[in-house]
Structures are given as structure tokens and as C-alpha cells.
Amino acid sequence: MTVPDTEVERRVRVLSQALRGAGLRLTHQRLEVAREIARxxxxxxxxxxxxxxxxxxxxxxxDTVYRTIATLEGLGLITRVDATPGAARYDANLEHHHHFVCTRCGLIRDVYHPSLDKVEAPDVADQLGKVESIRVQLRGLCKSCEGKENEDERRE
Ligand SMILES: [Zn+2]
Ligand SMILES: [Zn+2]
Structure with missing residues (x-):
């Protein structure tokens, strides 16, 4: 699974313009950090x-990697994936989408589905604040972890 080249190039253009806009010199190093996240x-x-x-x-x-990522996140061009165990994980896909998260190995994949987009905020949410968007996080075991679990069971 890879991001199509044209989309990678588009994202790299947006990210590099933003870095320049933020007053950072667009060094080869920063550009490579942007490219790595974009692809x-x-x-x-x-x-x-x-x-x-x-x-x-x-x-x-x-340090350069940390600062470049922090700048891009500060500009809202990459987002931190919510509520994942361990170190912060970053997402360069700014389209509205949802995530599948493997609770064992930490695999995260984008999920698009109209049924998830249709999820509505319940009334109780109004008491907490104004809901602006809903992102669903599907949690479970990925294929690979599930396979390992089945093997373990057979061995027992
Ligand atoms: Zn897994
Ligand atoms: Zn994502």
C-alpha cells in the first residue's frame, strides 16, 4: 500500500510552501522529512x-526531524493521530477519514466509509460543547497479529 506519486508530490509541495511561509529555509533535510511523512x-x-x-x-x-515535524503540526499540515499508545504518530492525509488501530502492534491505517461519515453526535454531546467533526477509531487486532494469535492458540 502506497500513496500515489502525484498525491505525494502534491503534499510535498504544500508542506514545503508552508515551511517557507513559516520563515524556515527549505533545506534538503527539511524537504526529506516532509517527503517521508507525505509518502x-x-x-x-x-x-x-x-x-x-x-x-x-x-x-x-x-533534532531537525523533531523541529520540522513540530512546525508542520503547528501549521496544521500534519495531524497527530488521537489516542494511540506510545509515541505520537503523524498523519499527512488531511482528508476527512477514520482509522483502524491495532492495539497490539500499533498499526494504523486510514479507513473511508460512508457509514462512518454518517455517525451523528448524540444529544449528550451538546452539554459538553459544540461538535465540529467526528472521527471514528476502529480498534482491534490487525491481520498479522490475529494470525499470530491463532498460531499461539494452536500451539497451546
Ligand atoms: Zn497488529
Ligand atoms: Zn490517517
Whole structure:
């Protein structure tokens, strides 16, 4: 599963324009951080972005990765995935969508479905505040973890 090239290029253009707009010089390093996030469907954490970018840019520091991600998040161009265990995970897909989260290995995948888009806020929500959007998080075991669980059961 990969993000189509044209979409990656579009996202990289948006992200790099924003970095420049925020007054940051568009260095090769920052551009590679933006590209890594833009092309990933894995909702990577900072450490993963750092590891992957380092393969192409061995001189990059983890600090540069942190700051570039923080800037992009501050500008609202990438979002942090809500309520995931462990380190913060980032999403460059700004279209309205939902997530499947594996509670064992932390896999996160985008989910699009009209039935999830139709979920309505219940009346009790009004007492808490104004609901502006609803994102559904489907939690469970991914195929791979489920497979492992079945193997374990057979062994017992
Ligand atoms: Zn899993
Ligand atoms: Zn997502």
C-alpha cells in the first residue's frame, strides 16, 4: 500500500510552501522529512521518520526531524493521530477519514466509509460543547497479529 506519486508530490509541495511561509529555509533535510511523512501511509512516529530519512540523508539529526515535524503540526499540515499508545504518530492525509488501530502492534491505517461519515453526535454531546467533526477509531487486532494469535492458540 502506497500513496500515489502525484498525491505525494502534491503534499510535498504544500508542506514545503508552508515551511517557507513559516520563515524556515527549505533545506534538503527539511524537504526529506516532509517527503517521508507525505509518502507514508503508516502514520509514522518521529523515530521512524528519522530512521527512514537517515538512509537518504545520513547527516540529519533527530533534532531537525523533531523541529520540522513540530512546525508542520503547528501549521496544521500534519495531524497527530488521537489516542494511540506510545509515541505520537503523524498523519499527512488531511482528508476527512477514520482509522483502524491495532492495539497490539500499533498499526494504523486510514479507513473511508460512508457509514462512518454518517455517525451523528448524540444529544449528550451538546452539554459538553459544540461538535465540529467526528472521527471514528476502529480498534482491534490487525491481520498479522490475529494470525499470530491463532498460531499461539494452536500451539497451546
Ligand atoms: Zn497488529
Ligand atoms: Zn490517517
Amino acid at each position: 507514508s501511509e503508516a502514520h509514522p512516529d518521529t523515530e521512524t521518520v528519522y530512521r527512514n530519512v537517515r538512509l537518504r540523508v545520513p547527516t540529519i539529526s533527530v
